[in-house]
Amino acid sequence: MAKIVILGAGTGGMPAAYETKEILGKEHQVVVINERAEFRFVPSNPWVAVGWREPNAITMPIEKYLNKKGIEFICARVDKIDAQNNVILTHENQSIEYDYLIIATGPKLAFANIQGAGPDFYTQSICTLDHAQQCYQDFEKLIKNPGPVVVGAFQGASCFGPAYEYAFILDKALRDAKIRHKVPIHFVTCEPYIGHMGLGGVGDSKTMLESELRTRDIKWTCNSSVDKVTESMMFVSELNRKGEVEFEHQLPFQHAMLIPPFSGVDAVANVDALCNPKGFVLTDEYHRNPTYPNIFSGGVCVAIPPVEATPVPTGTPKTGYMIETMMTAIAHNLKALIIDKQPPHTKGTMHAICLADMGNTGAAFVAMPQIPPRNVAWFKKGKWVHLAKIAFEKYFMRKMRTGTSEPVYEKYVLKALGIERLE
Template sequence: MAHIVVIGAGLAGLPTAYELRYLLPSQHQITLISNTSKFTFIPSLPWVALGLIPLAKIQLELEELVIQQGIRWLPEAVVHLNPRTQTVYTDSQSLAYDYVVIATGAELALDTVSGLGPEQGFTQSICNPHHALMANSAWQNFLQNPGPLVVGAVPGASCFGPAYEFALLADYTLRQQGLRDQVSLTFVTPEPYAGHLGIGGMANSSQLVTELMAARDVAVLENTAIDSVTSQEIILANGDAVPFQYAMLLPQFRGPGFVRETAGLGDTKGFLPILPTYQHPVFPSVFSAGVVTQLAPPEVTPIAIGVPKTGQMVEAMGMAVAHNIALALGAISDQPVTPTLEAICFADFGDTGLLFLADPVLPDPVTGRRRRAITLGGRWVGWLKTAFERYFLAKMRWGAAVPWFERLGLRAAGFSLLEAAPSTEPDSVREDVLIH
């Protein structure tokens, strides 16, 4: 009997645990560890922050769902991991494992910019449920006393879609309430240009985003680094100051503390290096899925930014990990796989929206091209996002990571979550990614 531990019960961890349970015979034990008792559909947090939906609508209680799938549930925080002895340590106990999947999501590096909030600073965040509720409370106060509004991201940030979504949804909400003429709206981004998205842009994304911002009277400061934040101003690296009454800035991400503190496990920011199978190049019992996974940016930008890991990407990572563990345990007979990293992303802006389709997300390093890249706009995008949110929550209730009809639908549309993994030897991974 093998014991597989999955750390994290979010968009990557919960589907991975479900897929492992589906693929592995019952004699293999699966333990899901999470420091939160609820699953949250993170892509909908901009709506929560602006008071458009309640948080409870996009959350599920995990314990009963997990246990009824035959998965052991452990609601604790992981404080240490020893990949050499293959042991996970939580607040109260230690667990030996045969394989561990690290799918914690990101830790928010709020200390990289002085004054970045919300807890110890002056800005809001929409990166986790607690912050979204704090952002909503501050937003309700802002509506009573409107003024300059600043939205954007700091250097090193990697997921820019929610910032664009928040800015344009805020514009829409203010117009609905007759307050837009009292608010100046500024978007500050380290991207080399608006619509770059951390992936080198795609199709006509830059043109559409730029046109939308101009049409909504949003001032855009692109290729701009934020140096610090005071109680009333965003201080830029060039010394300029942007005043604000309300600011929502996306922070830089990093891996969890237990990864950063374990020599040789992650890079300097705590992201996990991987082989094409999403197995660690040095510790074969360790796999990675989701935001904590190390992905190289497609290009060097004037201001450092990261690579986004969207919902479909992290789900595909989890499917690949589950497949490859099941293969290693002899539960299936196939070949190793890798995620295709194709992505369909919905950004709702109230009375319109944008759908981004990237196949794959990162362009070919040689040609700079993708197989497909499409950006479409329309009010229907918001409806599709709502439908997808409800579907995803439903399948998490069912205990199904990717049901057969979803796989069939993706295949009919020309998509595939997985493909055969190329052979890569561990020593091909750069040494610098393993040194703190």
């Protein structure tokens, strides 16, 4: 019997657990370790941040549903991975052995890279449910005492979709509250241009997103590096194409939400030869670490190089469809190793698909493959995207409760976009 341990129970770790258990069967043990006892659907956090979604609508207990599928759950923080001896140590000194390890921890939020950044200081975040709830509290203060707002992404960020989502959702929420005229919004981003998205742009994303920002009277500054943040002021350097400071801005704010750069979580980043300098797990085309062949990884915690060099550093996003296929590939590769006694042979896709809500409309993009040149690159908008994202939340939460290995992105998102399976 093989024992497979999965670190993380998010949008990557939970599907990995279900698919691995289903494909390996009762003869093999699957264990999930997560610091929290509930699953949280991160893509809905922007809605929580303005009060459009209650936290209990996007959470569910992990152990109850994993146990129904014969999967063991351990609620604990992992402090160390002894990859040489195949042992995991928790914060309570619990020792957990494994034959194979799947790392699906997600990222560490590197607010410490920017002075005054993060919910512990002066800017809000929507990267975790706790942060989104705190952001909502700050949003309520803004409703009572309107003033300037700054939204965007700090230098080194690799997740830009939620920043645009929050800017547009916030605009709609303020209009609903009849105070938008009292709240100037400034979008600050490390992207070299609007719609770059860490992907070098997708289709007509630049023109379309610029148009949407203009329509909503949202000003923007690109090639931005935030020098520091104080209680009510953001100090921003705007760089030119040569990477030289061209302008310096002081942006006052009553409310600010910026996506931070990501790095690897400490327990993973501290394993010798497992990660790159930022703590992201190194993997081959089969999602397997070259140094430790019994360790696989997928999701935001894996190392993917930037699409291109930019004046201000930008990272490459790992989108949901990519993560879903990574986890499916890992499950099949474990079957090849454990049951078939064959080398890994299944690869996840490097295609990007994203549904971004914009309050009362939405934008969708497809990049095949994610890193250009591409076979397909398009970007479209419409109310149907807003409705599709609402439906997707429902379908994904149902998948987490039923434990099906059904590929949600392929069955529902691609169908909504009118696309057959992407090869």
